Amino acid sequence: MNELRRLREAAGASQIRIAKLAGIPRMRLSLAETEDVDLNTKEVAAVRRAIAKFATTSATELQKVARLALDECSQM
DSSP states (O other), X not given: OOHHHHHHHHHTOXXXXXXXXXXSOHHHHHHXXXXXXXXXXXXXXXXXXXXXXXXXXXXXXXXXXXXXXXXXXXXX
8 A cells, every 4th residue: 555545544634635635636646645646845845844844733632632621531
């Protein structure tokens, strides 16, 4: 499997979301994931940064939810 696709899917992000964050067309990302198009170095870096940003934001939100769940559990 393509590395960018593997990273994106592991982060739980859609192509639409990552392409938007990276500033590239979704179809270009899709073609890169199927190895029909080679992204240039700047595009690859932008996609990697977008995946990292998405994953970091998601992790932060999950930590907030976990804390809320534990707080509510301890109040029972």
